[in-house]
Amino acid sequence: MALSIESRDTSTERQAEGWMNDPYEYFGYRNTLIHSLPRAEVEAVQLAAMNLRLEERRPQIQMLEKLADAQGIGRVSSLDAMAPLLMPHDVYKSYPVSLLAKQKFDRLNTWLSRLTRHDPTGVDVSGCDSIDSWLSKLRSETLLDVATSSGSSGTCSFFPKSKRDYRLSMMGLRVQLAQKFGEEPKPGDIEDKIHAIIPLYRDGHASTGAFAKYAGEIFAKGDPDYWHTAFNFKISSDLMWLAARLRAAAAKGDASKVDVPASLLARREEWERTQKDMPAQQLEFVNRMIKRLQGRRVFVMSTSNLLYAAAKRGLEEGLSGVFAPDSVFMGGGGAKGVPLPGDLEDVVCKFFNTKRMISSYGMTEMNSFSVLCDHDRYHVLPWVTVFLLDLDTGLPLPRRATQTGRAAFFDMTQDSTWGGLITGDLVTVNWDQQCECGRTSVALEKKINRVSEIQGGDDKISCAATPQAQAEAMDFLTGLGG
């Protein structure tokens, strides 16, 4: 509800500061408590936090300052009034791509500096000759740990996350996954080392790699005996970018027109070789873990297809229930166009002796993950404000009844960036109904689409090429490439 804050409510502000600073510590790492707060109280704190953050970040983050100046917004008096200050996710790939191809990392630093409060421009990047070397340097000399990702257009995005953001993010997963909702945490849920099994890379600037690194800190508490990854090296953001550009070039009819530095293009075979060998090595790794960590409590973060393959093979060999019952298995979507097997959940749960395969909704550009409950809804942490935006007008839809719109979020815990983000996802929320699972937190329906997917397929035919058409062509090529 619109809540007037003509007179500043200092106790609510103090509460907001606690949430913004380290919400897990503030709530004593208690998952049940976190998801049981009254909605009105949560919204009051969210509103207070928005104004505190706006005041603090406006002089620190130039892009926010420009946006706020252009919109003429100094304070907000309701949650919805914040909508014009949410930034589209594309802003994190809004640099000219030639800067990357020509390795102008100093200019990229300048671009990045407008999006974060941790200014990277003081770092000497003149010796950097790759994305990896650039971001490693920033990681070692600043508070930043910039996250990369390559979308279907082949453009690499750079999200200036801080190390603190990553740690908060991983702690959020641990708190929500290790504890059962409705119960108080057991001492081991917070204190113990838990085996983290990640059938991917040990590190990297791409978020899949970085998550493994921080899982090592937060779950394994830094103990290498508890930190298990299939590939004990960093995933290369350069190679991922190369792969994306190769696909983009092929889709346009000339696979030789790849605008990456020649030194990177020379590594094409290396990438193709590792991609080819990966699945077998990952399966071998999971099977090794199953043997080695029998009966232990583990946290597995994997793609659903890989969990399925390992479980299916295990069942065929007559094995099951290999880990301790309070273990957690988190599967991920996998590549678009690769369908998940119909008996996925059955096979995985049977083999790993678990009630369900956990999934969560989140993204690199946010600290907070929303975990799927037993009633198939993603519950959003109370320090994240959810906005559903009308697809046409971009204005927030009312916070009542059932609404479907473009998801946008304000995450008050964001340490490095602004925290207001407009996504490309289409999400449904029933604002009036509390979820049967007992959580009071805002719940997103399980079915989440890309906005771009639903905008095609309406039988309107045009002779002019659309981005959808090209993305489809690219998915098709990617599919051919296996």
Place this chain on the structure above:
Amino acid sequence: MKPDRPISYAVIRGKVIDTDLIEFGGRGGDITFLAPDPHKIAAQIPLASPRLMEDLYEISFEDILDYLAELGERLDIRKNDYLLAAREYSYATAPTTKPIMDNFFHDMPFMFDKKRIRGMVDFNIGIPYLESWVKKPINGSNVAIRAYGARSLHIVAGNGPVLGALTILRGAVTRGDTIIKVPSNDPFTTGAIARTMVDMAPDHPVTKHLAVAYWRGGDEALESKIYQPHHIEKICAWGGFASVKHVTKYIQPGIELISLDPKRSASIVGGEALQNDQMMQEVANRIATDVATGNQTACAACRMVYVTCGSDEDGIEKLKKLGQLTYDAMLRLPQTLTTKPKRYDPELRRQVDTLRLSDDFYTVIGGRNDEGAVLVSHTPDRVEFWEYLADRTVNLIPVDTIEEVLDVVDAYTQTVGIFPESLREVVRHKGALHGGQRFVSLGYAFNGPGLVGPQDGIEPMRRLVKWIISEEPLPGRKPFWECTDEEIRVVA
């Protein structure tokens, strides 16, 4: 009396069908419309037998021209109630605005001008090939070639109401049997033209060889019945990867796909054009015209302009000036050509507004009122969302060399506008190798031969006919059975 929901009439081989109506459309705020249940008429849509093509050969090319000329007269919007109603309903479904649609409909009769059609056919196919066997001696034989009409199914685009008319024209002059699946963004116009044909000459072979209907693209139960080699020989599909990809599953020996791939267009301007104010103004007028005509819905509409003005500070300043002049020129264009867009793509608006924040790298001119915008890059990079450029939004990009420009001409490129003319030789030659299909003078993308020309590199008219060969030995050619072993040459 107008029905409360408009009808997309099926017009099948001289019969207008308006029974068993069911509802279509209505997605994403679109209007709903009614159309005959396609499953009930599926059996009547294809021609029953190729034998029935005979009647098209009992009339001459001149007879066909007479028919079309008379049709053209009857397509005068002032006197045609079917078209009037179609235009009225199309305001809601079309991607463009009323003044532009009015102009399309106003100009429709001119498409049927005899002289124009004769020129179109002679240029694309050659009238003698349609009327007779054209004979030429080669390697001791007389080889005659004739262009026969084919049984074709057309999945037409709906971004302009002229595309249905064009398809009917092409079918008639090639003596084809034409099935048109109308799109949901133009479900009314083609049916209105077909109803006019039924009123005019219900038993004429041209009327009899046209079937127009709406069904939802991808209706597999229906399409698997119609898309069979005993019904059709060619499928001519406009549109996106999904619609073409989806059609390919019906392609088999006996059915040929003519894929009018979706395309986009860009222009190339030599830096010398920015040397003085007068020339810069001319370039701005030319760019604005190619960008804004028809509100940038067509594939031929320019979306990016590469200018070899250099990417240094001086070059960028000139480019910004050109950007402002282009924006001003766009707003001055007459409303028969262009207006404020009907609906500015919200995704694009979001991207343009985001770009405003990156003023180190881009200058955004206009766009605050959804009227269209000029986006000036400060580096040799197109905007990240270049694939979304539409609704009168153009990106001007500074480059240092022509080679950089040619790198972005690709398999999706249709029209390339060129200025000044001195660049034409190099641009069209190298551009052709990279995938460009049509090279025009900047400012004339829509002011040339039009769709009566070869359209683009796809040359649909030549491909809509079946080229048939007839061979006879020239006198003196020795038969194999009279040859010695040495004399026999079975050469491919």
